[in-house]
Amino acid sequence: MSEAEKPGGTGGGTPPVQEWPLWEVFIRSKQGLDHKHCGSLHATDAKQAIQMARDVYTRRNEGVSIWVVPSAAITASDPGDRESFVDPMADKIFRHPTFYDLPDELKHM
Amino acid sequence: MSAKFDYVLRFGDNALVLGQRLAEWLGHAPVLEEDIASANISLDLVGQARLWLTLAGKLEGKGRDEDQLAYHRDQHQYRNFTLLELPNGDYAFTIVRRFLFDVWHCLCLEALSRSKDADIAAIAVKSKKEADYHRRHSGDWLVRLGEGTDESNLRAQAALDAQWRYTAEFFEPDAVDRAVEASGEGFDAASLRDRWLQEVSAALAEAALKLPAMEKYVSRGKEGRHSEHLSYLLAEMQVLQRAHPNATW
Numbered sequence: 001m002s003e004a005e006k007p008g009g010t011g012g013g014t015p016p017v018q019e020w021p022l023w024e025v026f027i028r029s030k031q032g033l034d035h036k037h038c039g040s041l042h043a044t045d046a047k048q049a050i051q052m053a054r055d056v057y058t059r060r061n062e063g064v065s066i067w068v069v070p071s072a073a074i075t076a077s078d079p080g081d082r083e084s085f086v087d088p089m090a091d092k093i094f095r096h097p098t099f100y101d102l103p104d105e106l107k108h109m
Numbered sequence: 110m111s112a113k114f115d116y117v118l119r120f121g122d123n124a125l126v127l128g129q130r131l132a133e134w135l136g137h138a139p140v141l142e143e144d145i146a147s148a149n150i151s152l153d154l155v156g157q158a159r160l161w162l163t164l165a166g167k168l169e170g171k172g173r174d175e176d177q178l179a180y181h182r183d184q185h186q187y188r189n190f191t192l193l194e195l196p197n198g199d200y201a202f203t204i205v206r207r208f209l210f211d212v213w214h215c216l217c218l219e220a221l222s223r224s225k226d227a228d229i230a231a232i233a234v235k236s237k238k239e240a241d242y243h244r245r246h247s248g249d250w251l252v253r254l255g256e257g258t259d260e261s262n263l264r265a266q267a268a269l270d271a272q273w274r275y276t277a278e279f280f281e282p283d284a285v286d287r288a289v290e291a292s293g294e295g296f297d298a299a300s301l302r303d304r305w306l307q308e309v310s311a312a313l314a315e316a317a318l319k320l321p322a323m324e325k326y327v328s329r330g331k332e333g334r335h336s337e338h339l340s341y342l343l344a345e346m347q348v349l350q351r352a353h354p355n356a357t358w
Contacts, residue, residue, distance in 0.1 A: 020140070041142050044253070051246065052142040055149050 022071040023049040025056075027063035035067050043068075112288035114168045115188060116295055117229065118178070119285075119331050120221075121161030122189035124236075125179060126339070127210060128154030129346050130197055139200050146246060150207075153239040160232045167228075180350035184333075184340045191330035192275035194339040201264035204250045206272055211244035212308050213279045213301065220296035229294060248312055255316025266318055273321040278328045279305070285331075 020042040026035035038057050043049035049068040058066065077085060089095070131151035138144035162175040193210065197203050218240055221233035254265040282290070282298040289295030313320055330336075349356060 042140060043142065048249070048253075051249065052146065055146040056142055059145075059149060 020044050023053075023068045024071050024074060025049075025053040026067040026069070027053075027057055028065040028067075029063055031064060035065065038062075040071060111168060112285045113226075113292075113294065114165055115285045116289040117161055117165040117168060119188040120217075120232075121158045121165055121178070122187050123193055123210075123214075124154040124161065125158035126187070126189040126342065127193045127207075128152070128158060129342055130193065131203070131207075133197055134203065143200075150243050150246065153243065157232070157236045157239065160235070164228050164232065176350065180347045181354075184335050184343055186333060187335065187339060187343070188331050188333060189339075190275065190278050191328035191336055192272060192278070194330065194336060194342055195272070195275070196338055198268065199264055201254050201261065202268040202271070204247055204254060205265060205268035207243065207247035208251045208312070209272060209276055209309065211240060211247050212312075213276075213305055214240045215244050216301045216304055217296070220301065224295065225293040251312055251318075252316040255313070255318045262317060265316070269313070269318055270321050274324045274326050275328050277323065277326065278331060281327050283332060 021044070022040055023043055023046075024040050025038055027038045028035045041049065041052050041056055043052050046068060050066055053066045053068055057063070128151045131147050131154065134147040135144065135151075138147050158179070159175045162178040166173040166175065166178055190210070192206060195202075195206070215237065218233045218237040222230050222237060224230045224233065251265065254261045256262070280299050280302040286295060286298045290297055310320055328334075328336075330339075
């Protein structure tokens with residue numbers, strides 16, 4: 001296995017782990033749409049993660065394409081930052097395009 | 110009884126018995142993801158068995174449907190390979206069995222897709238797509254087990270050594286095989302041996318597993334002569350229909 005395939009691989013050698021690394025799974029439901037996050041699973045490497053994602057998340061014909069990403073590679077925003085990070089947007093309604101009158105003929109907007 | 114009925118039963122029973130064995134892993138597989146994969150593959154096989162057994166019932170012409178054939182035949186009337194009825198053992202045993210069968214199954218379905226019988230060909234084409242995935246799954250695990258730890262290699266090798274003798278049956282044509290092959294509706298069982306051995310040898314080499322020696326022993330499950338294990342499997346699988354015939358829910 002190449003270093004690139006190891007989740008969170010940094011080239012510094014992997015310490016022994018009890019549990020298989022976690023992977024985030026993204027599925028594209030049909031051509032032209034985005035891949036959407038649909039869950040996570042444990043697998044030893046990327047190849048196996050794809051295979052398991054197929055069995056765990058596409059049993060009911062949900063997707064045409066699968067991405068897996070090592071969970072360790074995801075950097076998340078800090079929920080503790082919410083006050084300065086997210087809340088200021090709540091009262092700025094002028095940032096939403098809600099002040100246009102749309103003609104009735106216009107559909108799918 | 111027509112040879113073709115017997116012939117079609119074999120494919121149905123192979124799928125059904127292996128599907129039942131895989132279903133036994135439900136809730137017991139080594140990891141959750143494998144639990145789901147096993148269940149998927151089990152359901153694929155049971156789905157294939159339904160098609161084959163429905164066709165067998167039609168060929169027989171006595172009004173027996175898939176359920177009657179699955180639940181109301183005894184051990185000596187089952188036509189699956191002996192290999193498939195052996196108890197699951199550990200996960201290495203289960204994977205090795207699947208791999209040996211999956212490689213054969215893909216070759217078999219490919220051959221059957223050229224059958225002159227349109228029903229047989231149609232079921233083969235549909236099943237082949239599933240079998241290709243099954244083979245990929247078991248082949249991948251075979252290499253992981255063989256190349257994994259000393260313990261996993263040891264277990265995979267032990268499973269291989271124990272099961273190898275049961276694979277001769279795949280390639281030993283009997284009167285039923287010959288009759289259906291002669292009419293252009295089946296295939297020459299022996300003709301699959303070389304390609305099977307080639308594919309299996311390549312995978313074993315990659316998995317650092319040793320090819321066992323062929324023995325003279327040939328199991329006869331497809332002729333209805335089974336090991337003791339099949340009756341226990343059937344007892345569990347059939348108990349509800351035997352206790353309450355034609356029960357539905």
